[in-house]
Amino acid sequence: MRRRSSSNTPLADLEGIVTPSGLHFERHHTGVPAIDPDTHRLTIHGLVDRPLVFMIDDLVRMPSVSRFHFIECSGNSAREWSPAGAANVQLSHGLASCSEWTGVLLADLLDEVGVKPEASWIVAEGADAGLMSRSVPLERALDDVIIAYGQNGEAVRPEQGYPLRLLVPGCEGSVSVKWLRRLEVAHMPSMARDETSKYTDLLPDGTARQFTLVMDAKSVITRPSGEQKLDRPGFREIRGLAWSGRGAISRVEVSTDGGGSWADAEIEGPRYAKSFTRFRSPWRWDGGRHVLMSRATDDTGYVQPTLAALLEARGRATIYHNNRIKAWEVHESGEVTNVEA
Amino acid sequence: MSRRSGLVAAALIVAAGAAIAAESERAGLGHEATAEELSAAGYTVFPDGRGLPQGRGTAREGKAVYQQFCAACHGRNAEGDEAAAA
Incomplete structure (x- = not known):
């Protein structure tokens, strides 16, 4: 079945702060994979004392947090660079949604593997066809990043990364890698496609801002x-x-x-x-x-x-x-x- | 702050005896990755070359491989292809 690679949340029709999971915006770079949760593995390796593999059951047993966070695609409001902008709020701002996310703090998982002193970045990789990959500074990874398996009281939806997604609060959506399969603790960012060719901001002098992760107010x-x-x-x-x-x-x-x-x-x-x-x-x-x-x-x-x-x-x-x-x-x-x- | 440090602190307050997660800093969940699992997980090649697998052959041989498998998207001389990148 052919799917659209993106869809927007109908913000004008919603109340309160929670986006119903089925109305969460979608943006897929290489489709939505069907993943068997019983065999899905999250491997954490690289600059660690003990490379570990976590099954979903392992993660559910870990201490859990549930927190409300928005996810906003950094391309949200891209049409708003022209003075008038998009015709309605779904088109102009609908690549943003907010959920109660449940999961394990990445900091707790990094305690399990033991991060080596020379580490400074984490490279996250999804299990979609293109192995969507983004790098996260270690300092941020140790702060409030969640490995999420729950969304609004139920499992994370397939379009949102089932059975597991990275959730990097406050940062551009593509960093919250869906269908998370691998975390490599590293000495530098991987400079993947989606943090070089895409998701960088070209300035008038020909240079580009890179790793502009935070979504401003x-x-x-x-x-x-x-x-x-x-x-x-x-x-x-x-x-x-x-x-x-x-x-x-x-x-x-x-x-x-x-x-x-x-x-x-x-x-x-x-x-x-x-x-x-x-x-x-x-x-x-x-x-x-x-x-x-x-x-x-x-x-x-x-x-x-x-x-x-x-x-x-x-x-x-x-x-x-x-x-x-x-x-x-x-x-x-x-x-x-x-x-x- | 990681949740674990809070647990450990709480367990220390109740002092010895109680079996509430104080025996170790770690939960001990997950299993050590086997060589097979690590191989299946894959790896990252970093911009400084770290992570590259052991290579073989010569640049001349590599050029032929590149022209066959890579040039269509990355350009004849790896200069990139705007159309393919879109």
Whole structure:
């Protein structure tokens, strides 16, 4: 059966911070493999004292953690480099989803194998046809990285890496290698295809930023948003999602006049680090034209930038890591469209 | 902080006797990889050449192999092929 290599989460139709597993965005580089969990092996080797093989049962017996984290493809919002951007929020921001992930801390598994002092990177490899591979700095691997077998209370879905995936919180999605089969503890990154030819950011001077793993703070209004229609004036809530790969969201501001003035939105529900965070702001539509925008700040003080600021810093050749402030225009007809911010 | 250090600390507080995971730093799960398993797992070739398997033959022989199996995507002189890379 032919499958699409990517699909987007319908953010405008969802409530709260959890993405139902079946609506999690998908991005596969070489298809979705069918893996027998009873024979699947995770081998950890390289610069270690004891190369070990873990079956799924071994991993389930290890101390477990369950944590809410978003995954965002670094190509999310790639269409947003043009001033107006994509027509609706599924297209503009839908390569981001959030789940409760359950699994083993990679730090615990590295304790089991014993990491040699000269090690500085971990190379992760998936069991898909192309052996998708990414390198993770050891410091980050020892921090909050999870070897996940659970997602939202059930097993990780096949499209999300069943039976095992790497989960690198806050980092670009492709680093969270799915169908994880091998971890090699190493002295340097492997410079795999997906960290050289792809997933690097070309700058105006011809050099490229590499290993730009962290997803910067971002937010988007999901209601009202592009292609929706307001049926009549009156009260309605502006709702949206904010997230940051550096930590927790500390503030979200909303503007209804195209950035002329801003007001703090209310954070609704949990405010976990490196997780979707829900914001809402009461609004009474007067039937006139309005341009709606949101701007997130995280607990490191980082403020979500405008498109102009991103272009100033990175030029026009880069396609990844677009966290610009997004604008939607509410017309007098009630129709909502994307608009140049 | 790894979860294990927390477990060990907790076990130390309850002191001796209790069999709660304090006997070792490690859980001892998983099994030592056999040579066969390591071979099946594969390896990474790093940019500095580490990880390359033992080679044989000459550059002249290698050129013929490259032209047959690699050049279609990587270019006649390994300069890359934009179309193949897309």
